[in-house]
Amino acid sequence: MSRYLIQFAYDGGSFSGYQIQPNALTVQEELEKKLSILAQRKIEVVGSSRTDAGVHASQQFAHFDCPVPIQKDWVYRLNRMLPHALAVISIEQVADDFHARFDALSRTYHYWIVRKKTPLRRHDTYWFEAPLDLEAMNAACQILFQYIDFECFSKVKTDVFTFDCTIQKAIWTEEGDFLKFTIQANRFLRGMVRAIVGTLLEVGEGKLKPEDLHQIIQSKDRNQAGRAVPAHGLHLVEVKYK
Amino acid sequence: MSRYLIQFAYDGGSFSGYQIQPNALTVQEELEKKLSILAQRKIEVVGSSRTDAGVHASQQFAHFDCPVPIQKDWVYRLNRMLPHALAVISIEQVADDFHARFDALSRTYHYWIVRKKTPLRRHDTYWFEAPLDLEAMNAACQILFQYIDFECFSKVKTDVFTFDCTIQKAIWTEEGDFLKFTIQANRFLRGMVRAIVGTLLEVGEGKLKPEDLHQIIQSKDRNQAGRAVPAHGLHLVEVKYK
Structure with missing residues (x-):
């Protein structure tokens, strides 16, 4: 075997x-x-x-x-x-004791937003036209690095023993008509990336200030964070092993 | 009005x-x-x-x-x-006498081939893994410029008065895992680009020599040209007006 x-x-x-x-x-x-x-x-x-x-x-x-x-x-x-x-x-x-889940050092996801209606990318990007303050969104990303308990971004029905995650990268970049969010962590909770993106979009729209992230994360309450963005913009792009 | x-x-x-x-x-x-x-x-x-x-x-x-x-x-x-x-x-x-069809100076199409199975691009590229001689395919493109009657690449059921087209550009380029065929002409016949691509793929596979294009075009016979490649790899990308 x-x-x-x-x-x-x-x-x-x-x-x-x-x-x-x-x-x-x-x-x-x-x-x-x-x-x-x-x-x-x-x-x-x-x-x-x-x-x-x-x-x-x-x-x-x-x-x-x-x-x-x-x-x-x-x-x-x-x-x-x-x-x-x-x-x-x-x-x-x-190796016979290799484990695809437990031996993974990190996962990286991209979330793609497209700024104008683009028929051929409607299956893998989220069409979102409202003006966004990218600088504020990236300022909010910096706050993510100060925490490890992300219960506020986790689906309520979950079977995990801990909500601790170490976020290694979180940044928004602009690529032509697209916005790309890159997030890397040792692990992710259920629905976590989509809840983070939804919250950061509210920062981008001016509905939240970057520093509001502190209160949201400390609340450990999913209702404090933003809505989950649609699944079809989310891509698992890298899994790192030793 | x-x-x-x-x-x-x-x-x-x-x-x-x-x-x-x-x-x-x-x-x-x-x-x-x-x-x-x-x-x-x-x-x-x-x-x-x-x-x-x-x-x-x-x-x-x-x-x-x-x-x-x-x-x-x-x-x-x-x-x-x-x-x-x-x-x-x-x-x-x-202008009141502008005509979207008759005033167009040229149309440009791309045909996209992907060299390995790529789930998210399966709707807009043609997955084709067989080895291809790109140089031979581009040599065959040069022959297209020597002709104007392209009846050999036209669907048999058609209502056009002439099979004459002036091809202004025809070239294959490699972009990572993709091959892109760019073709520009004043006009195109029904099914023409897909028949040209199918014929050029046979050149790339070594089933035809580039110079076989002369005989195919001169025959004015659709059966002499290659099969039509699938529609989903074909993109109209530019229409030029005065």
Whole structure:
């Protein structure tokens, strides 16, 4: 029995999220089904991050154990067996105790906003035209680094033992007609990035001041933070391992 | 009565082409419907180019006559009335005898190929992994400039009076994981770009030699040229006027 790390990418709009659930098309189930066909036995995968319904990934990982040796052509064959919305990038052997979720040092997400209606980018960016003060939004980002408990940005229904996250990067940049929010942390809570983006947009619109972030974070109350922005602007873009 | 030029963009995957037809969602019909609501009378638009079902446009134009003055907020309102797949960029007044189709000096199309499976670009690029000799494909492009009758690349069912086109630009470029074909001409025949791309791909795969283009074009026979590539990789990107 050897352990393997599979790297893949997907259009979240075509799936009910990463994690398997009954009566819904999920990334995990699609991967397991097709890997099981190739291995001719049941394969279970453990993902690095459980992205919500609608959230995209350009770099996501999962590990799995397989008693038969992986053939060189599996990436090629998987890409032709899987739906167009899910692509396998690579499969490589890892240590037997490697864990895709627990060994990940950090995850990086991008949230894309498009400033004018752009038909071909409507599936992967959030169309938002209101004027925004980017400087104020980046000033608010600086406050995120001063805290580790982010319960205020977590979905209320959650099964985590701690709300502590170490945010390593949080910055807004302008790229032509697009605004890109980059956030990197050791871990994220459920709905956290979309709640942070929603709150930062309120700062950008002048409805909140950057320093209001202190009170919001200290409240540990989801109702104090801004609304969650739509899932389709969110992309998991990097997972770092040792 | 004044004449206006409307500039717009669309995701061709959501429409059965530009031109109105019964029992199908078309770009022209959507535009006319929403403009008629704002003008409170029937508005008819005349497009610069009749793109086929599935073909995208980042810059397309149409003219229309309207007896009531266009309000400044029409672009804003149209974008909120039209489906997400269709965006209005601008509306400006033009001369009363301006014609969106006949006054266009040239149209430019891009055809995008992606070299590896890329879920988020599957709607607007053609996934094609086979090795390609780009140099041979560009050598074949040079031959296009030596001809004006392109009947060999035209759909057989067509109502045009002449197959003459002046090709002003035709070149393949590599951009990361993508190949982009740029072609500019005064006019294009039905299915022409997709037939040219299909033929050039056969050159790239070594199934045809660049100089075989001479015989194909001279034959004036659609069966001599390559297959038509899928519509979803094709984008109308520029229409030039005086």
